[in-house]
Amino acid sequence: MRVLVIGSGGREHALCRSLAADPEVAEVHCAPGNAGIAQVATLHPVAPSDPAAVTRLAAEIGAGLVVIGPEAPLVAGVADAVRRAGVPCFGPSAEAARIEGSKAFAKEVMAAAGVPTARSRTCDAPAEVAAALDEFGAPYVVKDDGLAAGKGVVVTGDRDEALRHAAACGRVVVEEFLDGPEVSLFALCDGSTAVPLQPAQDHKRAYDGDRGPNTGGMGAYTPLPWAPAGLVEQVMAETVLPTVNELARRGTPYTGVLYVGLALTKTGPKVIEFNARFGDPETQVVLDRLETPLAGLLLACANGTLGGFGPPAHRDGAAVTVVIAAENYPADPVKGDVVEGLSEVGDGAYVLHAGTALDGGRVVSSGGRVLSVVGTGPDVAVARARAYEAVGHIRLRGSHHRTDIAASGL
Numbered sequence: 326m327r328v329l330v331i332g333s334g335g336r337e338h339a340l341c342r343s344l345a346a347d348p349e350v351a352e353v354h355c356a357p358g359n360a361g362i363a364q365v366a367t368l369h370p371v372a373p374s375d376p377a378a379v380t381r382l383a384a385e386i387g388a389g390l391v392v393i394g395p396e397a398p399l400v401a402g403v404a405d406a407v408r409r410a411g412v413p414c415f416g417p418s419a420e421a422a423r424i425e426g427s428k429a430f431a432k433e434v435m436a437a438a439g440v441p442t443a444r445s446r447t448c449d450a451p452a453e454v455a456a457a458l459d460e461f462g463a464p465y466v467v468k469d470d471g472l473a474a475g476k477g478v479v480v481t482g483d484r485d486e487a488l489r490h491a492a493a494c495g496r497v498v499v500e501e502f503l504d505g506p507e508v509s510l511f512a513l514c515d516g517s518t519a520v521p522l523q524p525a526q527d528h529k530r531a532y533d534g535d536r537g538p539n540t541g542g543m544g545a546y547t548p549l550p551w552a553p554a555g556l557v558e559q560v561m562a563e564t565v566l567p568t569v570n571e572l573a574r575r576g577t578p579y580t581g582v583l584y585v586g587l588a589l590t591k592t593g594p595k596v597i598e599f600n601a602r603f604g605d606p607e608t609q610v611v612l613d614r615l616e617t618p619l620a621g622l623l624l625a626c627a628n629g630t631l632g633g634f635g636p637p638a639h640r641d642g643a644a645v646t647v648v649i650a651a652e653n654y655p656a657d658p659v660k661g662d663v664v665e666g667l668s669e670v671g672d673g674a675y676v677l678h679a680g681t682a683l684d685g686g687r688v689v690s691s692g693g694r695v696l697s698v699v700g701t702g703p704d705v706a707v708a709r710a711r712a713y714e715a716v717g718h719i720r721l722r723g724s725h726h727r728t729d730i731a732a733s734g735l
């Protein structure tokens with residue numbers, strides 16, 4: 326089978342790497358890809374959010390499966406177009422992807438499905454925002470209703486800052502603050518059935534100790550030695566299956582990965598957010614531990630045949646990924662700097678590319694998150710040590726990374 330992956334980040338490099346290792350996969354193609362993905366896939370300079378262009382490319386390649394990485398193409402209806410052309414596609418329809426594209430829609434689906442989540446109000450006017458802030462109290466949580474590339478959420482003790490963010494957004498969701506460690510759980514869905522992958526934890530703030538601005542994610546690890554027994558089963562039963570059923574009932578069945586961002590509160594796991602795609606960088610560690618060949622799993626989702634498949638298997642041991650970010654990420658990352666030391670990374674670790682490009686044979690930075698360095702081992706401590714050892718070999722002028730990734734897993 327030939328597989329086409331849409332996207333260009335660390336997540337897509339991890340997807341392409343796992344697909345290339347699957348004996349059922351003859352060729353991996355990627356659009357647009359990056360300098361690292363070029364080592365495992367054939368790249369195509371096609372705009373990822375252009376439904377007609379992606380569909381044309383899938384036909385040219387003779388793709389037996391299209392896997393859509395980021396949210397923007399999903400919200401733009403790329404999965405709908407690919408499916409209409411008769412090609413199996415892993416990724417929800419534009420309508421179902423509203424679970425990520427609109428926070429208000431996600432809240433409405435969760436309420437209808439009885440899913441445990443923060444109490445919330447959807448607000449259009451400043452007076453409604455002020456009333457909701459006072460109803461829930463500090464810390465205040467204000468979320469832009471629409472896609473905002475990681476910049477839509479403000480969590481603050483400062484009521485004026487919360488009001489200012491709301492005013493800058495237009496429609497917002499104001500919600501109750503959820504206290505507790507965060508977990509990312511990916512459920513693979515075929516429209517009516519869902520199976521879980523192993524949970525991971527992301528580190529979203531830019532700097533050590535969870536300080537600094539929110540980012541797309543600065544590192545992740547799996548498994549979570551501290552996660553309560555039965556967590557996955559509980560979230561599948563309380564959250565994933567009711568959500569999948571509710572979307573099917575509405576005539577917009579969910580095909581793809583449902584990313585459940587959870588806070589483990591004193592009163593149980595509650596949904597912080599849904600995403601319509603794999604998380605980045607959590608995917609880099611989760612796919613490292615996934616033992617079941619990836620292509621068959623994703624194809625079963627696309628074809629609606631996950632029911633007969635059984636739960637995915639994961640390898641023992643752990644994986645930790647540390648993101649190397651460009652100077653001035655997340656504000657306004659500096660691009661075009663040379664990345665050196667990639668070939669010095671030794672056993673037990675490897676480098677996935679996120680924002681990289683080739684410039685006359687040299688790898689240069691081309692985005693905010695440049696590399697995702699993965700370490701593996703029998704436990705989190707060893708995987709973490711190997712990841713940081715590898716990070717030590719990479720040289721990128723002005724770059725920064727967190728030094729406490731996976732410390733909560735020791």
Ligand code: AMP
Pocket residue numbers: 443466475477478480500501502503504507529539586597598
């Ligand atoms: P999101 O963009 O929805 O991933 O939100 C970014 C981050 O804001 C989350 O990872 C949480 O750390 C934080 N956050 C969002 N909603 C809440 C909430 N209701 N309570 C506490 N933290 C939240």
Ligand code: GLY
Pocket residue numbers: 527541542600603604605606607
């Ligand atoms: N790592 C967080 C996300 O992918 O949204």
